[in-house]
Amino acid sequence: MRDMAEMLSELRVADASGAEPIDPAVVEADVARGRRALVGRRRRLVGSGVVAVAATAVMAVTVSMGGQSGSGTQSEARSTAAGRQSSVRVELASYHGAQPAGFEVRTVPQGWKVVSSTPYAFLAVPPGTDTSTIVARGAAAQGGFDRGIAVTLTGDAQFPANEQPEKVNVDGRTGELGATQDKRAMWLMWSDAAGHRLQVQVPDKLGLTKQQIVNFADGVTATGKATTGKG
Structure with missing residues (x-):
């Protein structure tokens, strides 16, 4: 926008040339309109800047919140994974305690306690x-077989009719590994070199794998002295 000096100079040139003089009131009105236009333009520019800053701030907050949400999801995933890793893991360890009367064992799950060592059951x-x-x-069966790993003679125990046991190798001999009638435990049955028909029972909730059952x-x-349990 032209300044006042430039406008007055033009007025003087116009007056000197003999042209019709311009009314000072008209000039002042034009200058006032120009100033108002300039102020309005500056306000619009400032307003646009504020909107841009506000929009940038909103985007920053959104990105930040999105990052936190993602971190929360990753944190939950790590927590879940950690929870899984912290679950009790069963490991077999050499057994050095007193050998049971009816059954000898080389390993037991690490940290477990032997509570029955009779001719009837381990x-x-x-x-x-x-x-x-x-x-x-005998069977400690009335109060313990659903809580630990048990060894007995098979007696008349048989796999359920609808169960197809898996053939496994037990110390060089063929055994059968399958689920009990209620599907809450695994049975492993096999015959040893002396002709004893043995059975290992392991509730699923104890966390032993099939291979660990076979290894045991x-x-x-x-x-x-091993004897078939009564009742």
């Missing part, structure tokens, strides 16, 4: 198991 349970109701005789059975031997 039973080891995880740490923290309530053993107050586990009977010492590899170290099981029935003695001459």
Whole structure:
């Protein structure tokens, strides 16, 4: 926009040339309109800047929140994974305790306690198991077979009719590994070199894999005192 000096100079030139003089009121009105236009333009520019800044701030907040949300999801995933890794993992360890009367074993799950070692049954349970109701005789079956890893003679036990047990190798001999009737435990049955028909029972909730069950059975031997449990 032209300044006042330039406009007055033009007025003087116009007056000197003999042209009709311009009314000063008209000039002042034009200058006022020009100033108002300039102020309005500056306001629009400033307003646009504020909107741009605000929009940038909103985008920054959105990105930040999105990042936090993603981090939360990753954190939950890590927490879930950590929870899975922190689950109890069963490892077999060499057994150095007193050997049971009916069954000898080479390994037991690490940290587990042997609570039955009779001619009728061998039973080891995880740490923290309530053993107050586990009977010492025979089948310990009335109070313990659903809590630990058990060894007995098979007796008349048979796999359910609808179960197709898997053939496995137990210390060089063929065994059968399959689910019990209620599907809550695994049975491993095999015959040893002396003709004993042995059975290992492991509830699924204890976390042993099929291979661990077989590895445990590899170290099981029935003695001459092994007897089929009663009731």
